[in-house]
Amino acid sequence: MNRADFRPAGRVLGGLALLAALGACASGTEIRAVNAPGAYEPVAVVAAVEPEDGPQVNQWGGIIPDAKPVTPVDDGALGEIGG
Numbered sequence: 001m002n003r004a005d006f007r008p009a010g011r012v013l014g015g016l017a018l019l020a021a022l023g024a025c026a027s028g029t030e031i032r033a034v035n036a037p038g039a040y041e042p043v044a045v046v047a048a049v050e051p052e053d054g055p056q057v058n059q060w061g062g063i064i065p066d067a068k069p070v071t072p073v074d075d076g077a078l079g080e081i082g083g
Helices: 003-026
Strands: none
16 A cells, blocks of 8 residues: 555544544633623713803914904915904
8 A cells, every 4th residue: 555545544534633623612611792891882972062252262372363354465464453
């Protein structure tokens, strides 16, 4: 007998060993998926924005005027602000 005669038997035994190993893994403890605590809480909450009294302030601390410039703005310069 040569090696070619033993190959099919070796493949069958290898396949049975693989099936037995996978069957042993599958028959272990049961895996259960559960929701994490807080799974039903909202992800985001809409904030109630209330306008502030007084002038608005930008992120650099400057006051934002309510009026638009009266004169047209030329060459990127700031126009006069009328109230």
